[in-house]
Amino acid sequence: MKAVSTNVWHIAQKSEMLFWDKKRYEPARLIEAIRDKYVLFTEIKKIYPQILAEPPDIGRALEIGIGPLCLGVVSILEPAEKWEITGIDPLPRMALPKLPSYLEAFFSELYKKNMTYVQTPAEEFNNPVDSFNLVICDNVLEHTYNPHKIINNIYNLLVPGGFLVLRENTLSHLSKWRKKIFYTKYHDEAHPVSFTYHDLINIVKQTHFNLIYSNRDKYDMIKRICFKSRRIIIIANKPE
Numbered sequence: 001m002k003a004v005s006t007n008v009w010h011i012a013q014k015s016e017m018l019f020w021d022k023k024r025y026e027p028a029r030l031i032e033a034i035r036d037k038y039v040l041f042t043e044i045k046k047i048y049p050q051i052l053a054e055p056p057d058i059g060r061a062l063e064i065g066i067g068p069l070c071l072g073v074v075s076i077l078e079p080a081e082k083w084e085i086t087g088i089d090p091l092p093r094m095a096l097p098k099l100p101s102y103l104e105a106f107f108s109e110l111y112k113k114n115m116t117y118v119q120t121p122a123e124e125f126n127n128p129v130d131s132f133n134l135v136i137c138d139n140v141l142e143h144t145y146n147p148h149k150i151i152n153n154i155y156n157l158l159v160p161g162g163f164l165v166l167r168e169n170t171l172s173h174l175s176k177w178r179k180k181i182f183y184t185k186y187h188d189e190a191h192p193v194s195f196t197y198h199d200l201i202n203i204v205k206q207t208h209f210n211l212i213y214s215n216r217d218k219y220d221m222i223k224r225i226c227f228k229s230r231r232i233i234i235i236a237n238k239p240e
C-alpha cells in the first residue's frame, strides 16, 4: 500500500471538512453516526468481550480519526469513570449547533465524558510508547496519506497485550486497479488511498501484531459488478 502526497491528502481533507460541517446540522445523520458506533461496539462485544470489559484499574482508549464531532466508539465506553479517552483527528474540533432539546440532552451527556482531543494526523501522533490499552480506527485509513505508518504508530502506542480494532472499507483487486487506471476520470478525492482486504491483513501481520479476528461483509454480485467497497473488521493485539 503506497503512501500518497500530502497535497492529495489536503484536497481530501478539504472535502472532509465540508462533509462534517454539513453533517452537524442534520440530526438524522448525527443519530445515524451514533447508531453506527453502537453497531461496532456490539460487534466487538460479540467477538471478543474482554476488549470492552470494565478495566480493573483505569483503561486508556484512543480513537484514530474520530472526526471533528467526536462521535466514536470510545465515546460510549462504560463505565465512563474507568476509561480515559483520547480522540485524534487532523480537523479542528467542531461544536454542535442548537439541536432539538431531546438530542441536546443526549449529546451533552455524551460529551460529559471529557475526551482529550488532539488535532493531528495519526502519522504524526507521537504520544509516549505503550500508552493505550485499546485503539479503535473506524473508516479512516482510506482518508489518510500513509496507512502503513499509522498501523506502525498504533503498534508503538499500545501496551503489550493491548488491542487494535480496525473497521475499514476495502476494494477488490479489480476495483483497486480500475481506480488507479481511471483515477482522473472517476476522481474520488475524499479517499486518497485504497487497499484490498489482503493488503490490510498483510500490513497488520508485518507489524508483528497477533491477528485475532478478521471478517468481511457479505458481498453480493451486483455490488461487486458496481465496484462497491466492502466493509471489513480486523482485531489484533500486541504480543505480551
Ligand SMILES: C[S@@+](CC[C@H](N)C(=O)[O-])C[C@H]1O[C@@H](n2cnc3c(N)ncnc32)[C@H](O)[C@@H]1O
Pocket (backbone or CB within 6 Å): 016, 033, 064, 065, 066, 067, 068, 071, 088, 089, 090, 091, 120, 121, 122, 123, 137, 138, 139, 140, 143, 144, 145, 146
Ligand atoms: C469518514 S471519516 C470517519 C470518522 C469517524 N471515524 C467515523 O467513523 O465517524 C474519516 C476521518 O478520518 C480523518 N483523517 C483523515 N486523514 C487522517 C489522518 N492522516 N490521521 C487521522 N485521521 C485522519 C478525517 O479528518 C475524518 O474525520
